[in-house]
Amino acid sequence: MFVNNDVQTNANDMLERHIVQPNDPQHPIVLATEDLHVFYGKSEALFEGDLQFAQNQITALIGPSGSGKSTYLRSLNRMNDRIATVKGRIMYRGVDVNQPDIDVYEMRRRIGMVFQRPNPFAKSIYDNVAFALRLRGVTGKKKLDELVEVSLRQAALWDQVKDDLGRSALGLSGGQAQRLCIARAIALKPDILLLDEPASALDPVSTSQLEDTLLKLKEQYTIIIVTHNMQQAARISEYTAFFNQGRVLEYDTTSHIFTNPRVQITSDYVSGNFG
Numbered sequence: 001m002f003v004n005n006d007v008q009t010n011a012n013d014m015l016e017r018h019i020v021q022p023n024d025p026q027h028p029i030v031l032a033t034e035d036l037h038v039f040y041g042k043s044e045a046l047f048e049g050d051l052q053f054a055q056n057q058i059t060a061l062i063g064p065s066g067s068g069k070s071t072y073l074r075s076l077n078r079m080n081d082r083i084a085t086v087k088g089r090i091m092y093r094g095v096d097v098n099q100p101d102i103d104v105y106e107m108r109r110r111i112g113m114v115f116q117r118p119n120p121f122a123k124s125i126y127d128n129v130a131f132a133l134r135l136r137g138v139t140g141k142k143k144l145d146e147l148v149e150v151s152l153r154q155a156a157l158w159d160q161v162k163d164d165l166g167r168s169a170l171g172l173s174g175g176q177a178q179r180l181c182i183a184r185a186i187a188l189k190p191d192i193l194l195l196d197e198p199a200s201a202l203d204p205v206s207t208s209q210l211e212d213t214l215l216k217l218k219e220q221y222t223i224i225i226v227t228h229n230m231q232q233a234a235r236i237s238e239y240t241a242f243f244n245q246g247r248v249l250e251y252d253t254t255s256h257i258f259t260n261p262r263v264q265i266t267s268d269y270v271s272g273n274f275g
């Protein structure tokens, strides 16, 4: 169910925008940005990008290179803190996490991130997942074993690695390493998973496995994914936001964005005629 609550035309430059925020009681909003502006030095890389994210759904962020997708995504759990100035509110379950007194470490446990390139630690598969758990005080071997197994199972990697958890994670294939990074993120039991082009370094088979994994994970997590792959966005997401030049020009259900986009630039982009 959706409410068309914000169809507008920007008076400054007449760029058409069409923003339809999710409004489904079965999937309440868990995260939303309000009046978000991101600056690198004096350069404003993101404005007019306010989105709401529905629980246990996948939202895809698409748009041409340099349009602000990663800037937006990284702001959501304050990964931009050191390199950018982020103004505005980032409301996570009613709390503005873009406040100075927020425990960023704890916030990132709840809003976890998986990066574009798989970045396993130079440790065993087991220790990659157990590392952050130990840091958070989980020490008992039985408990650690259990959490490592559950995380690897959820990331659809358990069956491939269970017989040799002690081997180096650096020997995994790209797709396996990316699923290990997902296992590492979900070991901390986050609420929201942010993924920045997680399949860009993967072959088609690994990409397809990763997509299957994400579709299962959304039963437990809210997922926000940056992707350049239009088919991927269409296959796995319920909502899609189209970014262009630092602003979201269109946000709607994925089916609307791909079958009936309202904004011409979105239409051109998803049909491959632009960007």
Ligand SMILES: Nc1ncnc2c1ncn2[C@@H]1O[C@H](COP(=O)(O)OP(=O)(O)OP(=O)(O)O)[C@@H](O)[C@H]1O
Residues within 6 Å of the ligand: 040, 045, 063, 064, 065, 066, 067, 068, 069, 070, 071, 072, 083, 243
């Ligand atoms: N660390 C940085 N310092 C300065 N400018 C940056 C930095 N990171 C990004 N930018 C600029 O901010 C704008 C948005 O970049 P961003 O990486 O968010 O776009 P994107 O849509 O994710 O692009 P891509 O699809 O290529 O990853 C671009 O103009 C980019 O050059």
